[in-house]
Amino acid sequence: MCGILGVVAHSPANQLLYDGLLMLQHRGQDAAGIVTAQGNSFHMHKGLGMVRDVFRTRNMRALPGRMGIGQVRYPATGSSNSPAEAQPFYVNSPFGIVLSHNGNLTNADVLNQELFLADRRHVNTRSDSEVLLNVLAHELQERTTGYQLDPAEIFSAVAGVHERCQGAYAVTAMIAGYGLLAFRDPYGIRPLVFGTIETNAGTEYMVASESVALDILGFRLIRDVAPGEAIFIDMDGRFYSQQCAPQSSLNPCIFEYVYLARPDSMLDGISVYETRLNMGINLADKISTDMRHLDIDVVIPIPESSRPSAMQLANRLGISLREGFVKNRYVGRTFIMPGQQLRRKSVRQKLNAIEMEFRGKNVLLVDDSIIRGTTSREIVQMAREAGAAKIYFASAAPPVRFPNVYGIDMPTRQELIATNRTNEEVCREIGADYLIYQDMDALKQAVAQANPQVANFETSCFDGYYIAGNVTQEYLGRIESQRNNLELLRNQRATQLDLTLSSVD
Numbered sequence: 001m002c003g004i005l006g007v008v009a010h011s012p013a014n015q016l017l018y019d020g021l022l023m024l025q026h027r028g029q030d031a032a033g034i035v036t037a038q039g040n041s042f043h044m045h046k047g048l049g050m051v052r053d054v055f056r057t058r059n060m061r062a063l064p065g066r067m068g069i070g071q072v073r074y075p076a077t078g079s080s081n082s083p084a085e086a087q088p089f090y091v092n093s094p095f096g097i098v099l100s101h102n103g104n105l106t107n108a109d110v111l112n113q114e115l116f117l118a119d120r121r122h123v124n125t126r127s128d129s130e131v132l133l134n135v136l137a138h139e140l141q142e143r144t145t146g147y148q149l150d151p152a153e154i155f156s157a158v159a160g161v162h163e164r165c166q167g168a169y170a171v172t173a174m175i176a177g178y179g180l181l182a183f184r185d186p187y188g189i190r191p192l193v194f195g196t197i198e199t200n201a202g203t204e205y206m207v208a209s210e211s212v213a214l215d216i217l218g219f220r221l222i223r224d225v226a227p228g229e230a231i232f233i234d235m236d237g238r239f240y241s242q243q244c245a246p247q248s249s250l251n252p253c254i255f256e257y258v259y260l261a262r263p264d265s266m267l268d269g270i271s272v273y274e275t276r277l278n279m280g281i282n283l284a285d286k287i288s289t290d291m292r293h294l295d296i297d298v299v300i301p302i303p304e305s306s307r308p309s310a311m312q313l314a315n316r317l318g319i320s321l322r323e324g325f326v327k328n329r330y331v332g333r334t335f336i337m338p339g340q341q342l343r344r345k346s347v348r349q350k351l352n353a354i355e356m357e358f359r360g361k362n363v364l365l366v367d368d369s370i371i372r373g374t375t376s377r378e379i380v381q382m383a384r385e386a387g388a389a390k391i392y393f394a395s396a397a398p399p400v401r402f403p404n405v406y407g408i409d410m411p412t413r414q415e416l417i418a419t420n421r422t423n424e425e426v427c428r429e430i431g432a433d434y435l436i437y438q439d440m441d442a443l444k445q446a447v448a449q450a451n452p453q454v455a456n457f458e459t460s461c462f463d464g465y466y467i468a469g470n471v472t473q474e475y476l477g478r479i480e481s482q483r484n485n486l487e488l489l490r491n492q493r494a495t496q497l498d499l500t501l502s503s504v505d
Ligand SMILES: O=P(O)(O)OC[C@H]1O[C@H](OP(=O)(O)OP(=O)(O)O)[C@H](O)[C@@H]1O
Pocket: 259, 302, 303, 304, 305, 306, 332, 333, 334, 335, 336, 367, 368, 369, 370, 371, 372, 373, 374, 375, 376
């Protein structure tokens, strides 16, 4: 996942974009970028790091104009976190287009070939987002005549993107001299919302991955961009929208509700917070039957994302909820960090146990999910060291056993702790005395209950069913070996760095 943003304002857009990206920081910590448009010119600044690290005052001053897009990046699937892959991407023809993408194209390699051989376009990075931009550019080139561009031609180009691209994509883009374009894949896998604010000069628009960016900046949420739909806001603030896919259906990624999104966001008419409360209730009901033989003294959440579920779970069970772990607020989210060495070290830096909450007690630790097991392994050990009598572990999501190919960085089966392991084996692996997972139906019910109009979800990491694109075993094998090579390189670099540092010492 990544966070994407687009703004059409009546005053300089740079600060709105910066502030909006800060609100989406939890969706990507590796790179950040903003492009603004003034007249026919784009102004871009992007780089590796968090929003606060990438943008200095001088960079902000160099982003003039009242319209812009931005992205916070979390590299997924086959790509790496090199500076060249930071977004937005730019292509000069036709018109000049910039684009930010959240998701992953499962046919990026085939498209890359097509772009080179048939469309005569060169893609300079390994990023599927640069492929996506070039497909959009080619389709726009093919479907326009002359220099004048109207919304119908733009929507026709998006229809062309839908025909060629497979996988997940939520996009914000700008066409130089024309306006801001945003669209979502026909399965509606990754989220995208838009809203407005009324100013003396007229209506301003914001498009964002999550509604939290709109809330904080005073924009009113209008609605989600529909699956397959595109919206376009021209330089004069005129709004256009059109369904661009012949067939579309809403299948939001269920993992957004489990972990990715902020709880104060509304996605596809669903309150993320409410779904997490429901997950807590459903899990509590399973605990009441399956763990009746076990005596639980306290429920302890694993900060940050599990908090609402743990609170509701404890409430339902009538057991007190205690804050057993203190989170260092200056350490980011560990699951979306690159490289296992860094992730493991960061869990230790991020969370510390308060001994008095553990000593001599039977504790039920609650997390939103167990993916690689990095957090749970460390946390269980910390709880033991703090003197817990028994350590029970509850996951508000079912076991994650399958790679995600739609923008979440879990591409290899062997890195997922639950792959080829029974629940008892995972329990032993993390060192707990008992482990309980949410059931799949209970998770779906927890999310659907918050908006009965949404019945279908993208659930591949739990059940291995890939809704969009032709996801073959061959493809999964390929991204797996790409990832293994990348991880090998990362570990070699980390070891080299350690050696260099120790020789300096
Ligand atoms: O099994 P793992 O591979 O460790 O992944 C699961 C953990 O990672 C996430 O936490 P993270 O620290 O990323 O963010 P949070 O502060 O939002 O909980 C998630 O909330 C789990 O705690």
